[in-house]
Amino acid sequence: MSLLVTGSVGIDTVRTPYGLNQDCIGGSAIYFSLAAGVFTSIKLVAAVGDDCPFNFEEIFEGKNIDLKGLEVRKGSKTFRWHGTYEGSMNEARTDAVELNVLAEGPPTVPEQYRDCRYVFLANTAPSLQKKLLDQMRGPTLVAADTMNHWIMTAKSDLIGLLEQIDMLVLNDGEAKLLTGHHNLIEAAKSIIEMGPKFVVIKKGEHGSLLYDSRDNIFVLPAYPARVVVDPTGAGDSFAGGMMGYLAQAGSVDVMTLQKAIVHGTVVASFTIGDFSIHGLRGATREMIEERIDLLRKVTQF
Amino acid sequence: MSLLVTGSVGIDTVRTPYGLNQDCIGGSAIYFSLAAGVFTSIKLVAAVGDDCPFNFEEIFEGKNIDLKGLEVRKGSKTFRWHGTYEGSMNEARTDAVELNVLAEGPPTVPEQYRDCRYVFLANTAPSLQKKLLDQMRGPTLVAADTMNHWIMTAKSDLIGLLEQIDMLVLNDGEAKLLTGHHNLIEAAKSIIEMGPKFVVIKKGEHGSLLYDSRDNIFVLPAYPARVVVDPTGAGDSFAGGMMGYLAQAGSVDVMTLQKAIVHGTVVASFTIGDFSIHGLRGATREMIEERIDLLRKVTQF
Numbered sequence: 001m002s003l004l005v006t007g008s009v010g011i012d013t014v015r016t017p018y019g020l021n022q023d024c025i026g027g028s029a030i031y032f033s034l035a036a037g038v039f040t041s042i043k044l045v046a047a048v049g050d051d052c053p054f055n056f057e058e059i060f061e062g063k064n065i066d067l068k069g070l071e072v073r074k075g076s077k078t079f080r081w082h083g084t085y086e087g088s089m090n091e092a093r094t095d096a097v098e099l100n101v102l103a104e105g106p107p108t109v110p111e112q113y114r115d116c117r118y119v120f121l122a123n124t125a126p127s128l129q130k131k132l133l134d135q136m137r138g139p140t141l142v143a144a145d146t147m148n149h150w151i152m153t154a155k156s157d158l159i160g161l162l163e164q165i166d167m168l169v170l171n172d173g174e175a176k177l178l179t180g181h182h183n184l185i186e187a188a189k190s191i192i193e194m195g196p197k198f199v200v201i202k203k204g205e206h207g208s209l210l211y212d213s214r215d216n217i218f219v220l221p222a223y224p225a226r227v228v229v230d231p232t233g234a235g236d237s238f239a240g241g242m243m244g245y246l247a248q249a250g251s252v253d254v255m256t257l258q259k260a261i262v263h264g265t266v267v268a269s270f271t272i273g274d275f276s277i278h279g280l281r282g283a284t285r286e287m288i289e290e291r292i293d294l295l296r297k298v299t300q301f
Numbered sequence: 302m303s304l305l306v307t308g309s310v311g312i313d314t315v316r317t318p319y320g321l322n323q324d325c326i327g328g329s330a331i332y333f334s335l336a337a338g339v340f341t342s343i344k345l346v347a348a349v350g351d352d353c354p355f356n357f358e359e360i361f362e363g364k365n366i367d368l369k370g371l372e373v374r375k376g377s378k379t380f381r382w383h384g385t386y387e388g389s390m391n392e393a394r395t396d397a398v399e400l401n402v403l404a405e406g407p408p409t410v411p412e413q414y415r416d417c418r419y420v421f422l423a424n425t426a427p428s429l430q431k432k433l434l435d436q437m438r439g440p441t442l443v444a445a446d447t448m449n450h451w452i453m454t455a456k457s458d459l460i461g462l463l464e465q466i467d468m469l470v471l472n473d474g475e476a477k478l479l480t481g482h483h484n485l486i487e488a489a490k491s492i493i494e495m496g497p498k499f500v501v502i503k504k505g506e507h508g509s510l511l512y513d514s515r516d517n518i519f520v521l522p523a524y525p526a527r528v529v530v531d532p533t534g535a536g537d538s539f540a541g542g543m544m545g546y547l548a549q550a551g552s553v554d555v556m557t558l559q560k561a562i563v564h565g566t567v568v569a570s571f572t573i574g575d576f577s578i579h580g581l582r583g584a585t586r587e588m589i590e591e592r593i594d595l596l597r598k599v600t601q602f
Contacts (some may be wrong), residue, residue, distance in 0.1 A: 206507035
């Protein structure tokens, strides 16, 4: 089934122990689309400024990604992010951020996209996520990401959004902050009580946890990556692999959700293996299936 | 096969969000023995002072634990530890520690214990671990635990010990400190190059990782515990469950090792469910198998 993503497109400058990558393509919608596009066709909704230096047709060549929802705004500037990863590289330090076009109004969802069945609202202000969602006509599954900043500054908006979505995707620190629970299972349960039927907690190098409104749990370690070059986009790639798999399957039963988590986990392992989208862009369905076999081998007993 | 453990017996005072537990039984040898004793007969080698208030016969009643190696030293005082767990409870803050008998010479391994095939050297000074190991006659499998303190203050002793043992068990922070690698797989590989055939890295609430000299990896999440009352002894219980299972199986092939990790993981989940040894002491083989079924259900795809 069709999958729509709303999110950011950015110009990233990233420093990791492996080097400095300047002015490369980034943003949640980019990573999500490339990851999900392995499984199903994607409709991308985002905004950039007219300074945006990227050739999207070339970047997405041969990929299943419809760019009619990508607004290029005259006189606006594209979102920029500078970050550094050190040590265990589990979290980026933000050196500089220029919201630019992201601080303006949200992009418009094109009329022909509004019947999409699967929707992913990448991290942005919950009030904007709501405005984007309100443009859709009765989607089957709506998932959203969020972050500490919104939990701290726009909690009531976020709580309102949670009543309208089916799945929240967030990291472990965010789940603890949102709920006040240190135990992740308690935190997940508490989020379910706020509205969503499913919550997925991302734990970086430690994998992820899925919890649903019937108290089903699924926990999976991360893919055992020997080399992590640049973790930027890992979470969005995970979400993209997961949602792409779900949209392709057209179902959200327990087994399908577990397999979706597995696919998201492995897709993210390609992202972190190289700077920017270089690792993810080259990942084929066959390469993903190979790593799933390996993940099965090192986790199943 | 027979399993010998050398380690501490202590008087613990532990504060967690669930309350204060004063002057309760603790120490690595106690948790290890109760955990491993579910699977095989244990020979415990440790020393306490004549102030030790515990009735070991009562505590270990009905358990497979031989106490002939437990020295009660006249005029010595028993090891004491005061610790506090807060927040995510992943690490204890040590409020006070009195080494007492642990600062004296190591206990003697009784003559009739010296042919034990499986040996676990719980955390203490590597030079003492070596003295204890030197009393054994050609064991089949020797595993040892260590901690940050020895990595920082007795690294050359520890490196020497690693050449004599088959398996090192340590936590993720310790593995990073010992090797300088932030990536746990790289850290594990680096430890293998120091001598042991197997390394097990404990990641607390995030589970564990097994790596061997043939580059086999096994990663397992922790048992999904909804309530963690007191994490004290979780690592020693994990090691005990694992080593007990291995000694019972009498083999260290890949499949047996993976199952041993699974058993250790589940045994530790009983420890953290209550203060001191109360959760662990009540765990039967049947209760452990039940939780293994649940762990399989929430991790297998």
